[in-house]
Amino acid sequence: MSDSTAIAPGAPEAAHHDHPPYQRHHFETVEQQADATNFAMWLFLLTEIMFFGGLFTAYLIYRNWYYPAFVEASHQLNIFWGTANTAVLISSSFTMAMGVWCAETRRRSGLVLCLVLTFLLGLVFLGIKSIEYSEKIEKHHVPGFHYSVSAFIDPQSDPEIYKEYHDKPMPLDMARHTELYFFLYFAMTGMHALHMIIGIAILGFMIFKARAGAYTAGHVTFVENFGLYWHFVDIVWIFLFPLLYLISRHAN
Amino acid sequence: MSEHIEHGTQHGAGHTEHEHHVTPPIVYLVIFGCLLVLTGATVGASYIEMGVFNPIVAILIGVVKATLVILFFMGVKYSTRLTKLTVGAGLFTFLVLIGMTLSDYISRAWGRW
Amino acid sequence: MSTNSNTIISLPDQKTARIPKMNYLSKENGLLSWLLTGDHKRIAILYLISITFFFFIGGALAGLIRLELLTPQSDLMATDTYNKVFTMHGVIMIFLFLVPSVPATLGNFFIPMMLGAKDLALPKINLLSWYLYLAGGILVITTMVTGGVDTGWTFTTPLSTHYVNTNVLTTGLAVFIAGFSSIFTGLNFIVTIHKMRCPGMTWFRMPLFVWAHYAASILMVLGTPVLAIAVVLLALERTVGIGIFDPTKGGDPLLFQHLFWFYSHPAVYIMILPGMGVISETISTFSRKRIFGYTAVAFSSVAIAVFGFFVWAHHMFIMGISNYAMLVFSLLTMLVAVPSAIKIFNWTFTLYKGSITFETPMLYSFGFMGLFTIGGLTGVFLGSSGTDIHLTETYFIVAHFHFVMVGGMLMAFLAGIHFWWPKMTGRMYPEKISQLAAVVTFIGFNFTFFPQFILGMLGMPRRYAAYPPEFQVLNVFSTAGATILGVGYLLPILYLTWSLKYGEIAGDNPWQATGLEWQTQSPPLTENFLVTPIMDHEAYDYEWLDEQKAKEVASVG
Numbered sequence: 001m002s003d004s005t006a007i008a009p010g011a012p013e014a015a016h017h018d019h020p021p022y023q024r025h026h027f028e029t030v031e032q033q034a035d036a037t038n039f040a041m042w043l044f045l046l047t048e049i050m051f052f053g054g055l056f057t058a059y060l061i062y063r064n065w066y067y068p069a070f071v072e073a074s075h076q077l078n079i080f081w082g083t084a085n086t087a088v089l090i091s092s093s094f095t096m097a098m099g100v101w102c103a104e105t106r107r108r109s110g111l112v113l114c115l116v117l118t119f120l121l122g123l124v125f126l127g128i129k130s131i132e133y134s135e136k137i138e139k140h141h142v143p144g145f146h147y148s149v150s151a152f153i154d155p156q157s158d159p160e161i162y163k164e165y166h167d168k169p170m171p172l173d174m175a176r177h178t179e180l181y182f183f184l185y186f187a188m189t190g191m192h193a194l195h196m197i198i199g200i201a202i203l204g205f206m207i208f209k210a211r212a213g214a215y216t217a218g219h220v221t222f223v224e225n226f227g228l229y230w231h232f233v234d235i236v237w238i239f240l241f242p243l244l245y246l247i248s249r250h251a252n
Numbered sequence: 253m254s255e256h257i258e259h260g261t262q263h264g265a266g267h268t269e270h271e272h273h274v275t276p277p278i279v280y281l282v283i284f285g286c287l288l289v290l291t292g293a294t295v296g297a298s299y300i301e302m303g304v305f306n307p308i309v310a311i312l313i314g315v316v317k318a319t320l321v322i323l324f325f326m327g328v329k330y331s332t333r334l335t336k337l338t339v340g341a342g343l344f345t346f347l348v349l350i351g352m353t354l355s356d357y358i359s360r361a362w363g364r365w
Numbered sequence: 366m367s368t369n370s371n372t373i374i375s376l377p378d379q380k381t382a383r384i385p386k387m388n389y390l391s392k393e394n395g396l397l398s399w400l401l402t403g404d405h406k407r408i409a410i411l412y413l414i415s416i417t418f419f420f421f422i423g424g425a426l427a428g429l430i431r432l433e434l435l436t437p438q439s440d441l442m443a444t445d446t447y448n449k450v451f452t453m454h455g456v457i458m459i460f461l462f463l464v465p466s467v468p469a470t471l472g473n474f475f476i477p478m479m480l481g482a483k484d485l486a487l488p489k490i491n492l493l494s495w496y497l498y499l500a501g502g503i504l505v506i507t508t509m510v511t512g513g514v515d516t517g518w519t520f521t522t523p524l525s526t527h528y529v530n531t532n533v534l535t536t537g538l539a540v541f542i543a544g545f546s547s548i549f550t551g552l553n554f555i556v557t558i559h560k561m562r563c564p565g566m567t568w569f570r571m572p573l574f575v576w577a578h579y580a581a582s583i584l585m586v587l588g589t590p591v592l593a594i595a596v597v598l599l600a601l602e603r604t605v606g607i608g609i610f611d612p613t614k615g616g617d618p619l620l621f622q623h624l625f626w627f628y629s630h631p632a633v634y635i636m637i638l639p640g641m642g643v644i645s646e647t648i649s650t651f652s653r654k655r656i657f658g659y660t661a662v663a664f665s666s667v668a669i670a671v672f673g674f675f676v677w678a679h680h681m682f683i684m685g686i687s688n689y690a691m692l693v694f695s696l697l698t699m700l701v702a703v704p705s706a707i708k709i710f711n712w713t714f715t716l717y718k719g720s721i722t723f724e725t726p727m728l729y730s731f732g733f734m735g736l737f738t739i740g741g742l743t744g745v746f747l748g749s750s751g752t753d754i755h756l757t758e759t760y761f762i763v764a765h766f767h768f769v770m771v772g773g774m775l776m777a778f779l780a781g782i783h784f785w786w787p788k789m790t791g792r793m794y795p796e797k798i799s800q801l802a803a804v805v806t807f808i809g810f811n812f813t814f815f816p817q818f819i820l821g822m823l824g825m826p827r828r829y830a831a832y833p834p835e836f837q838v839l840n841v842f843s844t845a846g847a848t849i850l851g852v853g854y855l856l857p858i859l860y861l862t863w864s865l866k867y868g869e870i871a872g873d874n875p876w877q878a879t880g881l882e883w884q885t886q887s888p889p890l891t892e893n894f895l896v897t898p899i900m901d902h903e904a905y906d907y908e909w910l911d912e913q914k915a916k917e918v919a920s921v922g
Contacts, residue, residue, distance in 0.1 A: 334559065341583075341587070342587070345587045345674060348674055348675065349591060349627055352675065352678075352693075353620075353623045353624075353627070355689070355690055355693065356619075356623065356678060356686045356687055356689075356690035359687035359688070359689035359690055360686070360687035360689075360690075361617075
């Protein structure tokens with residue numbers, strides 16, 4: 001009966017498993033582990049690109065079909081809040097990148113500060129989003145829940161928005177397609193917000209561990225990989241913002 | 253001044269050398285600034301009537317911003333070829349989904365339904 | 366060495382042979398050690414048990430379908446019930462059997478071993494994958510028990526969004542969850558193959574089984590999320606009525622179908638590629654020869670994966686896509702057949718001048734080559750949009766996909782199970798009865814599905830409980846065949862289970878195969894290898910294997 005030594009013995013096994021505690025046993029070295037988990041996170045982000053891809057496809061088709069409805073409906077989104085949110089998210093990406101740098105250069109308090117800032121900026125983003133959502137709910141612009149087209153059949157009934165854009169009244173059938181716009185708005189920003197919530201929760205967990213020095217002793221993989229996730233969520237918003245808010249903002 | 257922290261080389265052909273490039277904060281700051289400027293630009297562009305160029309400009313600015321985030325914040329500029337290939341594969345498949353689906357819609361129902 | 370030239374099986378002396386005391390099965394005991402395991406081999410066994418369970422449910426549903434179709438009237442069950450039966454048959458067989466079959470069992474078990482690694486890159490994600498699979502499976506059973514779903518596994522809109530009252534949502538959720546199981550498996554494989562090959566294991570020294578799984582994993586990772594979003598949108602349309610697929614609100618039902626088939630076409634390649642990987646291993650081993658054109662076979666796997674993304678609308682030729690889209694997708698579909706054909710040619714050339722023996726895995730492999738070729742060729746008829754308009758939604762399509770999936774993939778799965786059974790369990794199955802089962806399966810399969818090609822050409826539509834009486838004779842043939850097929854599938858369950866206790870001890874390498882997994886004990890150790898192997902020879906290097914045997918010292922007494 002042969003055994004596994006029938007194969008030529010492996011590479012010079014150095015001090016048997018003199019490895020850091022965070023290295024899992026099926027990896028030969030820490031570098032292999034870091035490499036593998038980093039690659040795994042990138043692959044996960046690929047799945048996210050394709051997941052959002054379906055929504056972008058739907059958006060592109062319906063925007064082309066119902067352009068006037070999409071334009072007028074997009075005027076209902078507050079450009080101040082939208083731009084503010086974009087700036088908030090970009091800033092949080094900056095603080096996250098700085099956090100990774102702190103971890104790499106072993107600056108514990110710097111890392112904690114950056115993570116806390118990212119966390120807070122994330123909360124600000126969600127806060128602004130909830131302001132926007134509640135406005136939509138008030139105005140009955142939530143698809144499937146007493147959706148109202150009155151603001152589009154008669155734009156003058158909404159004086160704040162009318163004085164900025166002077167939208168023309170739409171015929172009923174085109175006005176009804178604004179419901180599709182708002183569905184895409186809620187689906188895309190909602191899916192995005194869900195990813196933000198998950199990210200913020202993980203950030204909370206990371207802040208605790210970072211304070212204890214878990215990421216500033218040479219093992220930065222978790223922070224790095226989370227950073228990739230956070231930047232991805234930022235990139236999704238970078239596209240959502242112009243597609244949903246900035247379709248056409250010039251006054252008629 | 254960027255620090256190059258070189259980790260130990262691996263034995264055998266199965267492992268890649270892990271060169272860990274640490275991006276200096278000044279780079280992050282500059283990119284951050286560019287992103288904010290581009291955000292302002294895209295908002296401003298939406299107020300100008302450019303016809304068919306409105307969406308083109310908006311997407312282009314978005315692509316530039318995303319590229320900056322990918323290359324610098326996510327570090328792909330300094331990553332391995334495999335990482336770059338992975339990002340490319342994702343983009344490619346995403347474009348196939350959108351492009352080939354649109355090819356059906358372009359050829360039967362373009363414009364108002 | 367082999368005692369007669371008709372077989373290459375080489376077992377150790379049964380009087381003195383023992384299962385090695387220390388192996389992955391004996392390492393730990395107790396339910397929790399299985400339910401919380403990180404060992405890829407144990408997870409593979411968990412998957413094997415679960416997919417077998419779901420296979421038999423799906424098979425029972427198939428039996429019901431064939432029973433109903435014995436007579437032209439819908440007399441065994443109401444037509445609505447029949448719709449539910451074939452829908453569940455499809456959902457279970459595709460999502461709960463075919464998609465995970467080879468990757469989650471044989472892939473999980475052997476990819477790390479073939480690469481010389483101790484485990485997959487992400488063992489906990491691997492376990493999570495299995496639990497997600499179970500959750501999806503339990504939801505599917507819940508669906509069945511609470512009234513079923515009758516839209517067909519394809520959830521075609523607007524039927525599924527606006528016209529049925531059945532458990533579309535639960536099934537959609539089940540598919541969503543099972544999809545993530547698949548994504549995580551694929552993700553794990555890609556990372557492992559890239560990052561955990563042992564020293565000396567270059568890309569072109571890997572077994573073709575690994576290449577096939579690599580290609581399938583790319584499809585899993587990139588394609589399945591689109592199914593996920595399609596199902597989410599379907600659920601929202603059904604519950605909230607958002608209008609995205611509703612023409613009365615300005616939506617387009619075809620959008621769902623684009624998103625659905627964007628995954629579901631690559632899904633068929635997810636299903637078949639791992640099976641092709643198995644065939645590469647068995648054809649090589651049982652003709653004692655390197656696979657002809659290793660590089661071509663490796664690249665054709667990846668080519669199938671890439672091209673597989675470009676052809677999905679050939680499932681939608683009659684649904685209302687534009688003529689231009691029909692043209693483009695039809696043309697691309699012709700191209701995607703080429704890499705599959707390349708593989709068949711290469712396997713055939715491997716057989717030429719090889720020392721062929723007819724053990725059970727080889728019998729299944731021959732079955733695969735013949736039946737998959739027929740199925741694949743009929744796919745070309747369907748890819749041509751003109752003929753497709755006549756043949757689609759008839760029994761021709763049903764025969765086509767059963768030839769490739771059952772005649773192809775299921776046979777490959779059985780070939781793989783038999784091939785690697787001695788390695789996984791340490792025991793051989795009884796060869797004679799298994800060869801009989803393989804032949805019975807082949808005969809039963811042809812009787813069941815060949816008549817369906819004819820039925821389809823004659824115009825019998827699919828998914829109908831009742832049909833014109835002139836189709837009855839062929840349907841009776843088909844049902845008779847299904848009975849034989851059922852016997853053919855039941856036999857392995859029986860004798861494989863029997864072999865766990867009474868099978869001969871297999872030893873390390875009963876097939877005298879190359880490949881790192883055959884150079885260790887059967888069943889393997891939990892950590893696979895005591896020392897990390899160094900790969901210093903090419904794949905399928907039978908000369909190297911002979912040298913190894915020459916160096917081996919026979920054990921004493």
